[in-house]
Amino acid sequence: MAAPVHRLSVEDxxxxxxxxxLDEHVPTTAHLVIEVAQTSQARDREKARDYAAAxxxxxWIVDLLAGTVIVHRQPLAGAYQEITTFDDGASIRxxxxxxxxxxxxxxxx
Numbered sequence: 001m002a003a004p005v006h007r008l009s010v011e012d013x014x015x016x017x018x019x020x021x022l023d024e025h026v027p028t029t030a031h032l033v034i035e036v037a038q039t040s041q042a043r044d045r046e047k048a049r050d051y052a053a054a055x056x057x058x059x060w061i062v063d064l065l066a067g068t069v070i071v072h073r074q075p076l077a078g079a080y081q082e083i084t085t086f087d088d089g090a091s092i093r094x095x096x097x098x099x100x101x102x103x104x105x106x107x108x109x
Contacts, residue, residue, distance in 0.1 A: 031096055034060045036107075041065070053078040058095055062107050069104050 033056050035044045044061045051059045052075035059072040059080065067088045072080035073095065086092050088108055091101040 030054075030056050032056070032058045032060070032094055034062060034107075036062045036064065038064045048072050048080055049078055051075070052080050060092075064108060067108055069107055 033051055035047065037044045041061070041063055048059055052072070055075055057073070057075065061070040061072075063070065069086045069090075069092060071084045071086060071092060072082070073084075074081035086104050088105055090104045092104065093099070093101045
């Protein structure tokens with residue numbers, strides 16, 4: 001039996017293309033997914049299983065109402081092993097090589 005193919009939701013995908021090349025391809029995984037939640041917190045928490053199963057290294061939920069960013073890391077068997085909440089004023093260093101720190105206050109707008 002073949003392993004299931006995971007696809008990221010099309011409405012959730014904004015792909016950073018290399019060298020400015022646009023690509024219509026919907027990826028099956030990503031290094032980092034960021035959701036901005038104002039009314040969708042419950043659904044975005046549920047998506048963590050999908051993203052972990054798809055092998056997404058990091059999944060962030062920017063919770064505008066709570067003023068926090070919830071960072072999910074270390075996907076294993078459809079679940080994230082590390083979940084950390086960052087408050088307004090903190091900074092987050094993505095796992096991507098050479099990625100700059102991200103200011104939580106800037107994400108919260």
